[in-house]
Amino acid sequence: MRHKIVAGNWKMNKSLEEAKALASEIVRLVADVNNKAKVVLCVPYPYLLPVKELLSDNKKIQVAAQNCSEHESGAYTGEVSAAMLKSMDVPYVILGHSERRQYFGEDGKLLAKKIDKALEHHLSPIFCCGEPLEIREKGTHEALVKRQIEESLFHLSGEILEDRVIIAYEPVWAIGTGKTATSQQAQDMHAVIRKHIVKKYSQSVADNISILYGGSVGAANAKELFASPDVDGGLVGGASLKSKDFTEIIKAIA
Numbered sequence: 633m634r635h636k637i638v639a640g641n642w643k644m645n646k647s648l649e650e651a652k653a654l655a656s657e658i659v660r661l662v663a664d665v666n667n668k669a670k671v672v673l674c675v676p677y678p679y680l681l682p683v684k685e686l687l688s689d690n691k692k693i694q695v696a697a698q699n700c701s702e703h704e705s706g707a708y709t710g711e712v713s714a715a716m717l718k719s720m721d722v723p724y725v726i727l728g729h730s731e732r733r734q735y736f737g738e739d740g741k742l743l744a745k746k747i748d749k750a751l752e753h754h755l756s757p758i759f760c761c762g763e764p765l766e767i768r769e770k771g772t773h774e775a776l777v778k779r780q781i782e783e784s785l786f787h788l789s790g791e792i793l794e795d796r797v798i799i800a801y802e803p804v805w806a807i808g809t810g811k812t813a814t815s816q817q818a819q820d821m822h823a824v825i826r827k828h829i830v831k832k833y834s835q836s837v838a839d840n841i842s843i844l845y846g847g848s849v850g851a852a853n854a855k856e857l858f859a860s861p862d863v864d865g866g867l868v869g870g871a872s873l874k875s876k877d878f879t880e881i882i883k884a885i886a
């Protein structure tokens with residue numbers, strides 16, 4: 633179902649003490665935010681339980697993992713399975729982040745398997761797509777993003793897609809660079825994604841799926857980005873590590 637969502641992707645940052653302090657501070661600040669936005673903290677694996685414990689029965693804030701294995705279980709040293717995450721009551725998992733694609737060679741086919749594993753274990757994937765700079769400059773960004781979505785999501789039923797999957801459009805050139813997409817660029821791509829979903833599924837599936845924007849979202853630009861009709865919130869990296877900035881971004885949801 634379509635929701636307003638602000639997810640903070642902490643990536644590989646913070647000690648345990650720092651992570652707990654940041655989460656506590658976010659809990660405190662978000663208590664005063666009066667909108668319906670769901671808040672998701674995408675924390676490193678070892679911090680999932682401590683942060684979850686801190687959130688206890690917080691209605692607004694939940695945790696997410698940043699990745700999971702495509703395998704069910706077994707001899708995969710260093711990997712974490714969707715079943716393990718589910719056994720810890722983790723509701724969401726980021727899949728297909730551009731850093732995973734770039735540094736760990738994850739491609740659309742592998743991501744389709746990870747999506748299936750996550751769904752099989754009742755996790756909601758936050759599926760990331762987005763083009764690198766050279767593709768944007770060549771003008772083939774829409775085709776690439778459509779292909780990323782086809783490869784990893786279009787084997788799902790419309791029902792599963794609209795109920796369980798969140799899409800995050802993150803142009804690679806905007807991630808961690810301070811160079812955000814304009815609200816028009818974000819809106820245009822979100823509309824392209826929604827139209828592509830209409831073509832494959834239906835208008836109602838497209839209308840029901842949440843599509844987040846990510847890439848240098850900050851306290852200063854969030855309001856404008858989130859005002860676009862097809863932008864349902866954000867996946868926030870750097871600014872999610874600062875409790876005040878992150879809270880300002882959550883407040884920017886109308």
Ligand code: PGA
Pocket residue numbers: 641802806807808809810846847848849867868869870871
């Ligand atoms: P950024 O990262 O906000 O630091 O650009 C976004 C992301 O990688 O999800």
